[in-house]
Structure formats: structure tokens, C-alpha cells
Amino acid sequence: MDTVKKVDLDWSKLGFSYIKTDKRFIAHWKDGRWDEGRLTEDNKIHIDEGSTAVHYGQQAFEGLKAYQAKDGRVLIFRPDQNAKRLIKSAIDVVMQPVPEDMFIRAVRAVVKANLHWVPPYGTGASFYLRPFLIGVGENMGVRAAPEYLFSVFGAPVGPYFKGGLAPVNFITSERDRAAPHGTGHAKVGGNYGASLLAHHNAKEAGYADCIYLDPLTHTKIEEVGAANFFGITKDGVFVTPKSPSILPSITKYSLMEVAQRYLNMKVEERDVLIDGLDEFAEAGACGTAAVISPIGSITHNGKKHVFGDGQTVGTLTRKLYDTLTGIQYGDIEGPEDWMVEV
Numbered sequence: 016m017d018t019v020k021k022v023d024l025d026w027s028k029l030g031f032s033y034i035k036t037d038k039r040f041i042a043h044w045k046d047g048r049w050d051e052g053r054l055t056e057d058n059k060i061h062i063d064e065g066s067t068a069v070h071y072g073q074q075a076f077e078g079l080k081a082y083q084a085k086d087g088r089v090l091i092f093r094p095d096q097n098a099k100r101l102i103k104s105a106i107d108v109v110m111q112p113v114p115e116d117m118f119i120r121a122v123r124a125v126v127k128a129n130l131h132w133v134p135p136y137g138t139g140a141s142f143y144l145r146p147f148l149i150g151v152g153e154n155m156g157v158r159a160a161p162e163y164l165f166s167v168f169g170a171p172v173g174p175y176f177k178g179g180l181a182p183v184n185f186i187t188s189e190r191d192r193a194a195p196h197g198t199g200h201a202k203v204g205g206n207y208g209a210s211l212l213a214h215h216n217a218k219e220a221g222y223a224d225c226i227y228l229d230p231l232t233h234t235k236i237e238e239v240g241a242a243n244f245f246g247i248t249k250d251g252v253f254v255t256p257k258s259p260s261i262l263p264s265i266t267k268y269s270l271m272e273v274a275q276r277y278l279n280m281k282v283e284e285r286d287v288l289i290d291g292l293d294e295f296a297e298a299g300a301c302g303t304a305a306v307i308s309p310i311g312s313i314t315h316n317g318k319k320h321v322f323g324d325g326q327t328v329g330t331l332t333r334k335l336y337d338t339l340t341g342i343q344y345g346d347i348e349g350p351e352d353w354m355v356e357v
């Protein structure tokens with residue numbers, strides 16, 4: 016695989032943006048069954064104007080990455096977890112779920128067809144995959160769609176922090192991204208539409224993103240933008256919020272395993288009070304895009320809570336990051352079945 020001739024790109028300059036790669040996968044569900052799906056060069060989708068995805072937010076998506084290892088192998092991080100989550104999201108908005116084996120076949124096919132776009136080992140870059148499932152077909156009223164479209168495309172992306180991990184600052188939002196008993200735990204576009212203004216306002220005010228509090232009482236941390244929150248207590252316990260309106264981050268659950276199995280840390284999933292941040296020596300946000308964004312400070316009700324000196328990445332945060340990314344690039348042996356070779 017290391018003999019694949021790569022595209023001519025400055026891998027070190029990559030950000031997180033759309034690049035049209037060569038092939039994407041597309042499949043349709045109609046008349047009670049999924050077709051085989053196929054790879055295509057066409058990056059435009061042609062759908063019915065009445066599609067429920069367009070009008071009623073009937074859609075869900077995923078995000079995962081493939082990494083090139085030192086020995087040239089290309090490894091996808093825990094695609095089975097994304098497949099399972101997409102099934103749950105689909106059920107939440109009454110869509111036809113994509114079978115797990117079809118999901119895995121699709122992501123592997125897309126990576127394989129775009130190997131020359133997969134950033135070489137050592138560049139800190141990776142190949143981001145974006146699977147999505149949408150309701151399509153002729154329709155007018157509010158109901159589940161008569162047909163579904165499943166597609167996967169991908170593009171090379173750079174490391175989130177170009178100059179290495181650096182703490183960033185957040186502000187709590189008065190707006191909610193999800194309702195207490197709504198779709199917060201599903202990876203559906205509706206939650207994102209609902210979050211764009213809060214994100215925009217936080218950016219305008221000079222913050223990296225906003226922090227969402229629990230929609231019922233606004234006293235507990237739920238999400239950090241589109242990432243999960245974790246804090247590390249002064250005695251080294253990894254703590255992350257538990258709530259039915261949080262999107263279960265695969266990165267977060269992976270970090271919890273890394274914390275326990277590789278770093279001998281205790282982990283806790285429980286309430287994290289916005290007025291109780293003093294219990295933490297370090298804090299971070301986690302998700303596929305950045306893996307970990309260290310949190311320098313959180314501003315809430317005009318008061319700024321700073322973690323450590325607000326400038327230095329905490330020791331355990333760095334160890335968690337180095338261990339998980341080491342596993343993803345194949346440098347460190349991961350738990351069984353985490354890395355799937357293309």
C-alpha cells in the first residue's frame with residue numbers, strides 16, 4: 016500500500032474543509048430493500064424536491080477517520096461503532112437503517128478507491144469520512160420518506176491544532192441544541208441547525224465555541240460545541256457528563272477505555288455542575304475532528320473559570336491524546352478490533 020502514488024498536496028497545510036476526492040459510495044432503499052450500492056465520481060446528488068430530508072429534517076450522518084500507519088497499512092478507527100450509532104440515529108427519526116455490514120463495506124470501499132488521497136504517515140493528517148442517510152422520494156405531508164439514500168464521501172484533513180495541542184476558550188450558551196427528551200443523543204442534522212446561531216454568537220464574541228448546558232435546568236455541562244466534555248479531577252479521575260440529550264461520542268468512550276486500560280485512571284460518567292468546575296485540574300472537549308481540544312477556560316454568567324494557567328496542556332490530557340492518536344496511527348497496539356485495515 017505504501018507504493019500508492021499520492022496526489023500532489025501540501026499535507027501540512029490541510030485544514031478541515033471539503034476537497035473533492037475521486038470516488039464516493041451511494042446506495043438507495045426503495046420498495047422494501049437496499050440496492051448493492053456503487054462507487055461514483057459524481058459528487059452531486061439528484062433528489063426529489065419533496066424529499067423529507069429537505070423539508071422535515073429526516074436525515075442523519077456520521078464522521079470517522081482513516082489513518083495511514085508507518086508500515087503503509089491504512090486503518091479505519093472503530094467503523095463498527097459509527098455503523099451502530101447511525102442505526103440508532105436512523106430509528107430515532109424513523110428512517111430505514113443501513114445494515115452494519117453495508118456501512119463497513121461502504122467506508123472501506125471509499126478509502127480503498129481514494130488511497131492516493133489518504134495522507135502519508137507522519138504528516139499528522141488523516142482521511143475523514145462522512146457517511147449520511149437521507150429521506151428522499153416524492154412526498155408532501157409530514158411523514159417518513161418512501162425512499163432513502165445512503166452515501167459516504169471522504170477527504171484528507173489536517174490536524175486540528177497545527178502547532179500542536181493548545182488550550183482554547185469557551186463560553187456557555189443560553190440557547191439549547193436539543194430538548195430534554197428530544198434528539199440530542201442522535202447524530203441528526205436538526206440538532207446542528209438548532210446550534211448554528213449559538214455557535215455563531217460564541218465565535219463573534221471571540222470564543223472557540225459555546226458550551227451547552229442541560230436543557231432542563233441549565234446547571235450542568237452537556238456538550239462543548241459538537242464535542243463531548245471531560246474534566247480530570249485533582250486526583251486524576253476522568254469525569255464526563257451523563258445525560259440522555261448528549262451525543263455519545265465514540266472518541267469519548269475510547270478515551271475512557273484508554274484512561275482505564277493504558278493510564279490506570281479511574282473514570283466516572285455523572286453530572287458535571289457548571290458551578291463546580293473547581294473540582295477539575297484539567298478539562299477538554301473530544302470528538303473525531305480534533306480528537307481532543309484542551310479547554311483553557313469557560314466563561315459563564317460573565318465569570319471566567321481558568322483551568323491551570325489557561326495556557327499549558329495538562330499532563331493527563333496530553334497523555335490521553337498521545338495514547339489515543341498513537342493507537343489510531345498504528346504506533347501503539349490498541350484494544351482488539353479498534354483498527355480495521357482497509
Ligand SMILES: *Cc1c(COP(=O)(O)O)cnc(C)c1O
Binds near residue numbers: 202241242262267
Ligand atoms: C459527532 C458528535 C460528537 C463527537 O462524536 P465522535 O464520535 O467522537 O466523533 C459530539 N457531539 C456531537 C453533538 C456530535 O454530533
